[in-house]
Amino acid sequence: MSAKHRTQHEDTEVPGTRKGWLTTFDAFRVVSYRWFWSSLLSSMAAFNMHLLLRGWLVYELTGSPRALGLVSASAGVTLIALAPMGGVVADRVDKRHLMIAAQSASALLAVVVTILIYTGAIMLWHLVVASVLSGAIFAFNLPARQAIVPELVEKDRIMNAIAIGGGAMHLSRVVFPAVGGLLVSIIGIAGSYSIVVFCYIAAAVLLLKVPPTGVRAVATSASVRFHLAEGLSYIRRSSVLVSLLLMAVVPILLGMPYLMLMPVFAQDVFHVGVRGLGFLMAAVAVGALVGSISVASLGDFRRKGLLLLGSVSLFGLGLILFALSGNFYLSLVVLFCVGVVNTGYLATNNTLIQTNVDDQVRGRVMSIYVMTFGFNGVGVLLVGEVAEHLDAPVAVAIGGALVVLFGLVMLLRQPALRRL
Numbered sequence: 001m002s003a004k005h006r007t008q009h010e011d012t013e014v015p016g017t018r019k020g021w022l023t024t025f026d027a028f029r030v031v032s033y034r035w036f037w038s039s040l041l042s043s044m045a046a047f048n049m050h051l052l053l054r055g056w057l058v059y060e061l062t063g064s065p066r067a068l069g070l071v072s073a074s075a076g077v078t079l080i081a082l083a084p085m086g087g088v089v090a091d092r093v094d095k096r097h098l099m100i101a102a103q104s105a106s107a108l109l110a111v112v113v114t115i116l117i118y119t120g121a122i123m124l125w126h127l128v129v130a131s132v133l134s135g136a137i138f139a140f141n142l143p144a145r146q147a148i149v150p151e152l153v154e155k156d157r158i159m160n161a162i163a164i165g166g167g168a169m170h171l172s173r174v175v176f177p178a179v180g181g182l183l184v185s186i187i188g189i190a191g192s193y194s195i196v197v198f199c200y201i202a203a204a205v206l207l208l209k210v211p212p213t214g215v216r217a218v219a220t221s222a223s224v225r226f227h228l229a230e231g232l233s234y235i236r237r238s239s240v241l242v243s244l245l246l247m248a249v250v251p252i253l254l255g256m257p258y259l260m261l262m263p264v265f266a267q268d269v270f271h272v273g274v275r276g277l278g279f280l281m282a283a284v285a286v287g288a289l290v291g292s293i294s295v296a297s298l299g300d301f302r303r304k305g306l307l308l309l310g311s312v313s314l315f316g317l318g319l320i321l322f323a324l325s326g327n328f329y330l331s332l333v334v335l336f337c338v339g340v341v342n343t344g345y346l347a348t349n350n351t352l353i354q355t356n357v358d359d360q361v362r363g364r365v366m367s368i369y370v371m372t373f374g375f376n377g378v379g380v381l382l383v384g385e386v387a388e389h390l391d392a393p394v395a396v397a398i399g400g401a402l403v404v405l406f407g408l409v410m411l412l413r414q415p416a417l418r419r420l
Contacts, residue, residue, distance in 0.1 A: 024160075024293060024297040025160075025164060026157055026160045027153050027157050027160045027161035027164050028164070030152055030153050030157075032152050032210050032211055033149075033152045033153055033161060035206055035207070035209040035210045036148070036152060036207070036210050037164060037165060037168055038206045039099075039103075039202075039203045039204075039206035039207045039210070040145070040165055040168045040169070040203075041168040041172060042199050042200075042202040042203040042206060043103060043106075043199070043200065043203035044168055044169040044172040045172040045176050045199045046106070046110070046196045046197075046199035046200045046203065047172075048169075048172050048176050048180075048281075048285075049172075049176040049179070049180040049192065049195065049196050049199070050110065050193075050196045051259075052176075052180045052181065052277065052278065052281060053180055053184065053189055053192050053193060053196070054071065054127060054131075055068060055260060055262065055263045056181075056184065056189070056263055056274055056277065057117075057122070057127065057189055058071050058124065058127060058263075059263040059264070059267065061122075061123070061124055061127075062124060064388070065261065065264050065384045065387040065388050065392065066384050066385060066388045067124060068260055068261065068263065068264070068380065068384055069257075069260070069380045069381035069382070069383070069384025069385065070128060070381065070384075071124075071127050071128055071131050072131070072257075072260050072380035072381065072384075073378055073380060073381035074128045074129075074131035074132045074135065075131040075132065075134050075135035075138070076135060076373070076375060076378050076379075076380070076381075077135070077378065078131075078132050078133075078134075078135030078136050078139065079135040079136075079138050079139050079142075079370070079371065079373060080371050080375065080378070081139075082135070082136055082139035082140070083139045083142070083143065083367045083368070083370050083371040084228055084231070084232075084364070084367050084368065084371070085139070085140075085228070085367075086139040086140040086141075086142070086143045086144070086367050086370075087143040087147075087228075087231060087363045087364035087365070087366060087367020087368065088228050088231070088363070088364055088367070089140060089143075089144075089363075090140075090143040090144040090147050090363030090364075090366070090367065091147075091231075091360070091361070091362070091363035091364055094212050095144040095145075095147060095148040095151070095363070096144075096148065096207060096210050096212050097212070098140060098141070098144040099141055099144050099145055099148070099207055100204050100207045100208065101140075102137050102138075102140055102141030102144075103141070103200055103201075103203045103204035103207065104200075104201075104204045105137045106134070106137055106141075106200045107197055107200035107201045107204065109130060109133055109134060109137070110193060110196045110197045110200060111197050112130070113126070113127075113130050113193060114190055114193040114194055114196075114197060117189055117190040117193060118190045138370075138373070139367075139370075142366075142367075142370035142373065143363050143364075143366045143367035143370055144363065146350070146354075146366040146369065146370060147362045147363040147366045149161050149162060149165065149354070150354060150359070150362065152210075155355070158351060158354050158355060159295070159304075159347070159348075159351040159355075162347050162350050162351050162354070163292050163293075163295040163343075163347045163351075164292070166288070166291075166292040166295070166343055166346065166347050167289055167292035167293060169288075172285075179278070180192055180278060181274045181275045181276075181277055181278025181279075182275060182278065183195070184274050185274060185275060228364065230361065230364070231361050231364025231365060231367075231368075232364075232368075234357075234358075234361045234364075234365065235365060235368060238356070239416065240356055240416055240417075241353065241356060241357065241365065243410070243414050243416065243417055244349060244352050244353050244356070244417075245353070245368060245369060245372070246410075247308060247312065247349055247410065247417070248349055248353075248369055248372040249372045249375055250403070250406045251312050251315060251316070251345065251403050251406070251407075252372045252373065252375050252379065253372075253375040253378065253379040254379060254399045254402045254403050254406070255315055255316060255319055255379075255399050255400060255403040256379065257379040257380040257382070257383040257384075257395075257396075257399060258319055258322070258383075258396045258399065258400075259281070259284070260380040260383075260384070261380075261383065261384070261387060261392045261395065261396065262277055262280050262281055263277055264387060264392040265277075265280065265331075265392055265393075266280060268392070269326075269392060269393065270328040270331070272328055276328065279332065280331065280332065280335060283331075283332040283333075283335040283336050283339070284335045284336070284338060284339040284342075285339060286336055286339065287335065287336035287337060287338060287339025287340040287342075287343075288339035288340065288342060288343040289339075289343075290336075290339070290340055290343075291339060291340040291341065291342070291343030291344050291347075292343050292347065294340070294344070295343060295344055295347045295348065304348050304351060304352055305352070305417045305418045305419055306418055307344060307348050308344075308345060308348040308349055308352065308417065309407060309410060309411045309417060309418065310407075311341045311342070311344035311345035311348065312345045312403065312406070312407040312410075313403075313404050313407035313408060313411070314337075314341040315338065315341045315342050315345055315400075315403060315407075316399075316400045316401065316402070316403030316404035316405075316406075316407060317400065317404055318334060318335075318337050318338035318341060318342075318400070319338065319396055319397070319399060319400030319403065320397050320400040320401060320404070321334045322334045322335060322338060322396065322400075323393040323394070323396040323397035323400065324393070324397060326393075350369070353365065353366070353369055354366075379399070383395045383396070383399055386398065
């Protein structure tokens with residue numbers, strides 16, 4: 001970031017004042033990042049409320065874990081298929097404009113679902129189609145959202161900015177699942193979906209306050225196919241990037257589907273209803289928020305590789321403990337811990353990828369990274385099948401055990417990761 005760019009986007013700073021806990025929110029010194037963070041908070045509030053509402057609605061309509069997996073996988077498969085194209089577009093256009101368009105499309109899609117619910121016409125296939133379209137929107141939104149961070153802050157603030165951004169996501173997960181569960185019992189699913197619409201609109205409006213960076217990583221004269229092939233070739237040439245992307249895929253594929261099975265735990269395991277579902281998801285989010293603040297306070301931490309490997313293994317162990325707990329209140333404590341270590345793994349992995357990639361291919365590399373979020377939907381489909389034939393705790397325990405095994409294998413077989 002040039003000195004001219006900093007003066008346009010950063011508050012005045014006295015050299016040497018970034019010390020101790022003041023570094024926890026260091027990225028907030030950048031004005032444009034503050035607006036970006038506010039938009040992210042509103043967007044993730046909408047997303048996390050929508051996640052709870054959609055899961056509860058699907059389970060009310062069908063009573064089937066398989067149906068939960070089908071809806072989630074619909075979004076996931078679309079995200080996987082289109083994310084590389086989203087990365088190419090993010091490198092060819094202004095990322096801010098792309099994000100505004102995506103938030104507006106999400107709001108429009110939520111409006112359609114809200115109308116279907118109000119009229120009583122909502123059916124499972126409607127939610128499947130909406131999930132497919134939502135996955136397409138995220139395929140273009142997420143690469144831009146990930147890749148714009150280094151354009152807003154300096155390199156030594158990237159880990160801090162990513163962790164604070166994670167804090168926005170987790171703060172929304174603290175508040176809105178519990179609020180969503182409460183609102184469903186008061187104003188119903190349709191009224192709660194209306195709030196989702198409002199939050200997506202607010203996210204688009206707040207992005208208007210972020211000054212356009214004007215950064216296009218590549219010239220648009222070359223073909224989209226050429227830029228896509230160039231990005232994939234860049235990844236293949238870097239064994240470190242391949243390992244980091246693998247570290248993103250496997251835990252999300254095998255471990256993260258536990259979140260989609262929360263309606264099953266709330267209804268059939270703990271018998272606590274939709275309000276209890278909100279508290280289960282909020283417990284994860286509170287832990288994740290604490291984890292985000294902890295990672296942000298580390299600043300430019302030097303042993304990121306060991307932090308990544310350790311947090312992945314602890315994440316899998318936490319899932320096993322949750323599956324075996326059998327007690328609602330004990331599970332809240334375990335889920336809090338799961339949230340802490342999961343944040344450490346996600347923020348650290350994201351930072352390592354961002355700091356080991358060149359600017360001109362950043363959007364395309366990050367598009368491959370966000371494809372891993374799509375594997376969460378595929379994982380839900382697989383874990384949902386196991387839950388359908390056995391039960392949800394067994395499915396989550398198996399996934400957690402595989403994550404622990406994966407973490408140990410990477411620790412022993414990938415010394416390059418330990419040195420990062």
